Amino acid sequence: MSNVIHNPALAAVNENSDVSAEFVIEPLHAGYGNTLGNSLRRVLLSSIEGAAIVAFRIEGATHEFTTVAGVKEDVVDIMLNLKNVRLKVHTDQPVELRLEKKGAGVITAADIKVTADVEIVNPDQVIATIDDPKKSVVIDLVAEAGRGYRTIEDSSVDRLHSDMIALDAVFSPVLRVRYKVDSTRVGQETNLDKLLITVDTNGAISPRAAFEEASAILVNQYTALAGSTTVEAAPALGQTNDEETSELNTPIEELNLTARTANALVNNEIRTVHDLVTLTEQDLRELKGFGSKALDEVKDKLAELEL
Secondary structure (H helix, E strand, O other), X not given: XXXXXXXXXXXXXXEEEOOEEEEEEEEEOOOXXXXXXXXXXHHHHHOOEEXXXXXXXXXXXXXXXXXXXXXXXXXXXXXXXXHOOOEEEOOOOOEEEXXXXXXXXXXXHHHEEOOOOEEEOOOOOEEEEEOOOOOEEEEEEEEEEEEOEEOHHHHHHOOOOOOOEEOOEEOOOEEEEEEEXXXXXXXXXXEEXXXXXXXXXXXXXXXXXXXXXXXXXXXXHHHHHHOOOOOOOEOOOOOOOHHHHHHHOOEHHHHOOOXXXXXXXXXXXXXXXXXXXOOOHHHHHOOOOOOHHHHHHHHHHHHHOXX
């Protein structure tokens, strides 16, 4: 067993949708699945930059415990709806926005007049409903970029305008992070971890961008603590250099195996050379539709590739 702690590899990114993706990280040093999974999860949920509405003012409403004439919702309901508006803010400074709507109908986030520094991610979000055809509603808003969570007390202290109603703000664009750790192997190394981490966002950032930002934050934190100490690092097991990495990513269909052998491998979800070299001879014998002739053919091919 090697004394070197090999670096992991991002083996796959399975995109479930625009706002959800699963990241497969393997192979990992024994025990590192939980070590990386827990730290990535905590950073993803607490430290990814996002944006939120932090204060608002409705013409005709002096405080949150009141109603607005001609509007179905009271101010508390409007406040809750504003907290669900998802934004991208491309500046470090607070941005003032305005919403104006006249006549009966539903007010949505699309009615907010944005600037070049702001994008609305969910324009269909309902904010209020005007039930008086002669009514005009004007709402002034303040949006900010930030990380984590800001209490309503902190928002009150930092208000741009004292007559605005402050909101507690959840800046994080990451809604949920789940991870699990499975076992994996590479050649004779059998006690390795495979980490599967699923990231769901609100659409203000892609899951991949959030994952990479969280990883970069952790790198910065640990680098600051490491000082001048360095530890020998090695590529992921089975991926020692660019040439070999390319070879390991070769599809099974390109190995010039007989059609029967290639189909048997693919039907058993073995699609690349990397998938193949992680299996022992016994694993291969147990594959469905994979006979002794196919085994000999695969062994000859791996010997030819010096794998």
